[in-house]
Amino acid sequence: MQLSRDDLRTAYRAMVTIREFEERVAVEFETGDMPGFVHLYAGEEAIAVGACLDLDEKDIIGSTHRGHGHCIAKGCDIQGMMLELFGRKGGLCGGKGGSMHIADLDRGMMGANGIVGAGAPLIVGAGLTAKTLKTGGVAIGFVGDGATNQGAVFEAMNLAVVLALPVVFVFENNYIGEATGVDYAVGSGDIAARAAAFGMPVDKVDGRDFFVVHEAMRGCIERARNGDGPSGIEALSPRYYGHFQGDPQNYRGADEVERYRAEHDCLKIFRQRVIDAKLLGDDDLDAIRAEAKALVDGAVAAARAAPPPGPSDLMTDIYVNY
Amino acid sequence: MPQKTMRQAINEALRQEMERDPRVVVIGEDVAGGAGLDGEADAFGGVMGVTKGLYGQFGEGRVIDTPISETAIMGMAAGSAATGLRPVAELMFCDFMGVCFDQILNQAAKFRYMFGGKATTPLVVRTTYGAGLGAAAQHSQSLYGMFTAVPGIKCVVPSNAYDAKGLLIQAIRDDDPVIFFEHKMMYDLRDEVPDEAYTIPFGEANIVHNGGDVTIVALGNMVRVAVKAAEKLSEDGIGAEVIDLRTTSPLDEETILESVEETGRLVVVDEANPRCGIAADISALVAREAFEMLKSPVRMVTAPHAPVPFAPELEKLYLPNADKVIAAVREIIG
Amino acid sequence: MPKWGLSMQEGTIVEWLAAEGSTITQGDEIVEIETEKVNNTYEAPCSGLLRRHVAPADRTVPVGGLIGVVAPANVSESEIDAFVARFEAAFVPEAAEEDSPTPRAIEVDGRAINYLDTGTGDELPLLLLHGLCADLESWMFNQPAIAHGRRVIALDLPGHGASSKDVGSGDIAFFASVIARFLDGLGITRAHLAGHSLGGAVSIALALAHPDRVASLGLIAPAGLGADINGGFLADLIAAEKRRGARLALSQLVHDPDLVSRDMIEKFLRYKRTDGVPEALAVIADASFDGDRQLNVFADRLGEITAPILCIWGEQDRVIPPSHADKLPAGAKIHRLENTGHLPHMENAAQVSALLATHATESERKLT
Incomplete structure (x- = not known):
């Protein structure tokens, strides 16, 4: 384990912030005050944070419809995110994007995406920019298990290999695409093997274990930075909520999620590991979690008090100039 | 002034902008041509040969x-484009938009608005x-x-080589x-195309x-058709003002409306199918904004609501031509 | 259909000013014709009874084509019909001349200077200098007319036409120095100068700096004589980006706004949209004008000019006041043209061409 205590605090802070954020969004959404629909990331925190911990400002990530965790892992502002989810003028996207299209290009987060699989070609584009302008950056594309059945993702993987771009694909396998199991929908059943067939190394890892994800990504990112082309990981970890919030989830077992939370929760695994190694203590971790909760509480209060966009915002930002 | 083909004019625009700005890249199938094989890598330049020499x-x-x-x-x-390049992507035929529509419709088109004005997509x-x-x-x-x-x-939708270069830049x-x-x-x-960038x-x-006497709105290849019709009409003393739209978005509504206010008659010539298209859009614009000025009904000279046929005889029937435009004008001038 | 300028291949009848059946006298304005470059009025080439408008309004006719018939009253309609039919049957439009003079460029102090060199003769050459936002084609009505028996060179000033868009300091002295070096490049030691507006000021500056090289000065609505200038017009001209603004600005140049053709506007806009032009114009404007004031005025040095001066000004010039001609030293020949704006060489092309040709010839005769 080469991570410093500060790194571990940073990682834990990001993971618990995602958890607090998502658990709270679930509650807020139930009140009916949050428009549209939300896809929650709780349960998969170790993947986003493991993948993003070593990234910096020149690195770009591309996300999915389940994008809150990726935003937080890449350092997006929590309050800006919450305002956006509430459709407020001060949100990250001025209340024009919402949960499914949340983005912050200033932070290298080039967008959640409402179209399954569409983000993969886009992140290849970010890789092309990095290579062409020699920014030294890498492009990380999060791709869900459902999206791996999309042609766009196949094309993107092939193109990244053909052009040897600094791209890392993170295939998030949470076992279910919408309401249909991976066992059914992925013909070969093996996402990593299928991706590897495009001509890049792809490791299959336990997405509930931050340390495993982080270590696998370290190799991928280094490979990309060295100009050795794309690679990927398939990280497995369940989601704790439905496809969308409010989804009855009658496609999975009654106590399935409870079991995941009790037995293999990524936060618990992380806590156990750092305490066993005497790197961080319970006090440390509890304090971080309390801070995260306070941060989310503040964000919700601010979002509820914030004004919505007005009529003058309807027709702005369609074009740069027209 | 040097005469250049539209192919040369477009190639020159690409070359000059690539020289001017290192962020400009050309992306597409066969744009270099011969990549991965033993032949001459620069020989092909896309199926239309437009990017030849750039590689x-x-x-x-x-x-x-x-x-x-695609x-x-x-x-x-x-x-x-969203992360710092200024790419020029070549799509061999616009029909192939069917394959990649999502990336245009739901991605590139939406970034700016959807991300609250924080994204620019110079694509x-x-x-x-x-x-x-x-x-x-x-x-x-x-x-x-x-x-x-x-x-x-x-x-x-450029109608000539000069416009093609300036509009592409x-x-x-x-x-x-x-x-x-x-x-x-x-x-x-061919057209007169200056060597300088503009x-x-x-x-x-x-x-x-x-x-x-009549306003004829046309675009792209139909501008030639409209001008030919206007020249024939002028021999019979019918004065036609031909407007070349150059761009359909943004649309120069003002020039169309000003002209119709003078002439009181409108014929729109478009090679596309008639439903929900440019011709219908401009007809609606004039009906909405200049109805009182109209001396006669608006006429649309377009392809029919049918796919493009193969047999040359059918394809000829399918396309608008000067005779069809002249007939439409005569119908409303009487 | 007359041929105006080297590149004209056809013209479109805008309006007949003389009705069928009217008696016309040579020199009368009888028909307005639009060319690619500009609208102009055609003066009757002969006197007689205008029997027929063969080409009605809106008809486009190749150069040399038949647009009307003049014939005595006793010629019958059927005879005219037969004449028109015979003409049309025999008429072959002139093919674009392959050997017609085309502009060339030479390098002058690192800048490409584009010029059109026409005519030959034993007399000294005449150099034509256009005004702001114009180019060598602004002399298209004059250059061919004067180039019979004399070498006439029109050039594009830096920042204009097909010349380099680098305008250095952008002031009159800069342009004058470029012209001197241009003449060096062509091996011309002495020439007649004719300049319009900005080109007029450049001519004056050159005559003051190199009196030995300037045989005569033809000044057409020149800048540089007095301080006043229509700053609003200049601002409009420089700001114009689209057709409407261009039409408004250009129509202030002429007495009859109908002279501003669609193609003249298009040509102007094409110029304005060329890379480097907005920057060049900004530099020239900063160096030359401050609101309604010219910054390069030679009023108190005009007496030093030794070359004979001809000055032509439109009475209705709305850009530079015609009264500035009064500042010229005694002995200058001043012609004020009625119903003429800031572009006498286009608005009254034939008269201005004749005046310039005569001035050059007479000045040269005095010298020898």
Whole structure:
């Protein structure tokens, strides 16, 4: 384990912030005050944070419809995110994007995406920019298990290999695409093997274990930075909520999620590991979690008090100039 | 003034902008040509030969030959545009938009609005359109109307080599996604094209023939048809003002309306299908904004509501021509 | 159909000013014709009874084509019909001349200077200098007319036409120095100068700096004589980006706004949209004008000019006041043209061409 205590605090802070954020969004959404629909990331925190911990400002990530965790892992502002989810003028996207299209290009987060699989070609584009302008950056594309059945993702993987771009694909396998199991929908059943067939190394890892994800990504990112082309990981970890919030989830077992939370929760695994190694203590971790909760509480209060966009915002930002 | 073909004018625009700005890259199938094989890598320059010579000057890092993967081409172009490049992606035929529509419709077009104005997407998609080559239903359509209907996209349909160069340079310097429609029958048409770089602003139609009796609005390859009709009409003392739209988004409504206010009559000539298209849109505009000025019903001279046929005899019937335009004008002038 | 300028191949009848059946006198304005470059009025080439408008309004006719018939009253309609039919049957439009003079460029101090060199003769050459936002084509009505028996060279000033868009300091002295070096490049030691507006001021500056090289000065609505200038017009001209603004600005140049053709506007806009032009114009404007004031005025040095001066001014010039001609030293020949704006060489092309040709010839005769 080469991570410093500060790194571990940073990682834990990001993971618990995602958890607090998502658990709270679930509650807020139930009140009916949050428009549209939300896809929650709780349960998969170790993947986003493991993948993003070593990234910096020149690195770009591309996300999915389940994008809150990726935003937080890449350092997006929590309050800006919450305002956006509430459709407020001060949100990250001025209340024009919402949960499914949340983005912050200033932070290298080039967008959640409402179209399954569409983000993969886009992140290849970010890789092309990095290579062409020699920014030294890498492009990380999060791709869900459902999206791996999309042609766009196949094309993107092939193109990244053909052009040897600094791209890392993170295939998030949470076992279910919408309401249909991976066992059914992925013909070969093996996402990593299928991706590897495009001509890049792809490791299959336990997405509930931050340390495993982080270590696998370290190799991928280094490979990309060295100009050795794309690679990927398939990280497995369940989601704790439905496809969308409010989804009855009658496609999975009654106590399935409870079991995941009790037995293999990524936060618990992380806590156990750092305490066993005497790197961080319970006090440390509890304090971080309390801070995260306070941060989310503040964000919700601010979002509820914030004004919505007005009529003058309807027709702005369609074009740069027209 | 040097005479250049539209193909040369477009090639020159690409070359000059690539020289001026290292962020400009060309992406597409066979744009270098011969990549991966033993032959001459610069020989092909895309199926229309438009990008020929660029690979030799700028190399594989700037002239990026892709697999036949239209979705990935458009997605990579859109993603690179949002992160700092100014890509010019080539889509061999606009009919192939069907394959990669999502990356234009839901991605590039939406970034700016959806991300609250924080994204710019300086993407140009160059594509070919139009019938006349016997290429039939999947390689001959005129689809600019579909994209004109999408907020966030700009659409350019040049009618000559001079405009093609200026409008393409404008498109590359523009910070919004632009689809640039090149008629495949026009690549060898010549025009006076200055060697220097220049721009033509979007949203300014050109008046290419003066007359006071009827306004003929046309675009792209149909401008030639409209001018030919106007010249024949003038021999019979009928003055037709021909407006070349140049861009359909933005649309120069003012020039159209000003002209119709003078002439009181409108004929729209468009090679696309008639439903929900440019011709219907302009007819509606004039009906909405200048109804009192109209002396007669509006006429649309377009392709029929049918796919483009293969047999040359049918293709000829399918396309608008000067005689059809003249007939439409005579119908409303009486 | 007359041929105006080297590149004209056809013209479109805008309006007949003389009705069928009217008696016309040579020199009368009888028909307005639009060319690619500009609208102009055609003066009757002969006197007689105008029997027929063969080409009605809006008809486009190749150069040399038949637009009307003049014939005595006793010629019958059927005879005219037969004449028109015979003409049309025999008429072959002149093919674009392959050997017609085309502009060339030479390098002058690192800048490409584009010029059109026409005519030959034993007399000294005449150099034509255009005004702001114009180019060598602004002399298209004059250059061919004067180039019979004399070498006439029109050039594009830096920042204009097909010349380099680098305008250095952008002031009159800069342009004058470029012209001197241009003449060096062509091996011309002495020449007649004719300049319009900005080109007029450049001519004056050159005559003051190199009196030995300037045989005579033809000043057409020149800048540089007095301080006043229509700053609003200049601002409009420089700001114009689209057709409407261009039409408004250009129509202030002429007395009859109908002279501003669609193609003249298009040509102007094409110029304005060329890379480097907006920057060049900004530099020239900063160096030359401050609101309604010219910054390069030679009023108190005009007496030093030794070359004979001809000055032509439109009475209706709305850009530079015609009264500035009064500042010229005694001995200058001053012609004020009625119903003429800031472009006498286009608005009254034939008269201005004749005046320039005669001035050059007479000045040269005095010298020898």
